[in-house]
């Protein structure tokens with residue numbers, strides 16, 4: 001699937017290389033070289049490239065689950081969402097490179113591929129399985145290997161988990177999310193089944209994705225939820241309407257997907273970007289030509305703030321998310337280690353309370369196009 005027809009990611013990447021290298025080197029210089037994980041994963045991958053452990057012992061908590069403060073989203077490695085699917089041969093070194101850099105939190109799902117993403121992630125993590133946190137998601141049904149609606153019946157969940165464990169080459173999934181709520185199955189039944197799977201040792205923690213505060217509360221009452229995963233970025237802010245507050249009140253972690261707004265905040269697109277009808281981008285409301293034009297105003301503002309600090313817009317955007325709450329763990333998705341290095345550079349960025357208040361005032365006065373209405377957060381997606 002072609003990702004985009006007329007956007008200009010490559011020239012921009014080249015233009016940003018020296019600043020990105022600078023940020024990467026800065027992050028590496030500020031961190032010690034990690035011991036156990038680095039040597040084990042490098043040996044396992046046969047890789048000679050090791051940028052150093054930029055995460056260097058930093059961690060965050062999702063509920064009672066400890067993870068690196070930034071995880072790696074693996075979806076686009078094989079789903080064909082933003083780029084053509086990549087092979088295991090190409091992507092296993094990217095995941096192992098992330099381990100070398102100190103990332104311990106990896107995100108996949110049964111539906112990515114479908115199935116093939118879990119195969120890649122399973123192969124990559126096998127040698128270091130006990131030292132990483134593996135998150136995957138279920139809740140769709142498949143017909144002839146293609147996604148065909150939702151199915152969260154207990155029997156379907158159990159069947160899905162058996163396949164996932166095989167593909168992931170493991171005996172347990174550390175964080176098992178319901179990917180989307182099935183309107184035909186009460187979320188309490190899902191929570192109960194997840195609780196049983198956790199008792200049986202096939203999963204360790206229960207998560208939900210794109211749920212309303214009401215659904216989160218109902219599920220959490222039946223079995224404690226460890227994390228909610230939904231879209232959240234400095235541009236897509238609808239979860240600020242009660243979802244984050246509910247997570248905070250219940251002690252549930254929050255994992256924002258789309259932290260760089262599918263590449264927009266990483267400067268991948270401009271007013272000339274156009275997408276072919278078979279591209280996933282073509283169905284995203286904030287990527288229509290008109291929406292991109294409107295939304296470039298916030299990117300221009302973020303570029304100003306980033307330049308003032310000698311960082312990149314992607315780093316600013318991820319650091320902004322990290323600064324919102326200590327229970328937030330972004331999982332930027334990438335197929336490239338140099339982009340991961342840039343994204344991890346966000347760990348070196350801090351903002352004062354007055355800076356954050358200033359950013360807030362400014363962004364709330366910028367008109368955006370194609371993002372969810374505030375009330376969208378109050379219903380399951």
Ligand SMILES: NC(=O)c1ccc[n+]([C@@H]2O[C@H](COP(=O)([O-])OP(=O)(O)OC[C@H]3O[C@@H](n4cnc5c(N)ncnc54)[C@H](OP(=O)(O)O)[C@@H]3O)[C@@H](O)[C@H]2O)c1
Nearest residue numbers: 073074075257258259260261262263266332333334335339
């Ligand atoms: N729960 C859900 O419903 C749901 C939905 C979507 C995604 N997810 C999960 O969340 C993860 C992240 O979300 P996402 O991938 O949709 O959005 P994202 O992380 O905002 O954006 C990923 C895109 O940004 C690009 N990118 C990342 N860092 C970059 C950098 N420094 N410079 C230039 N480009 C950069 C990547 O391209 P390159 O490959 O070229 O770096 C990729 O195309 C996914 O991998 C998946 O695991 C969950």
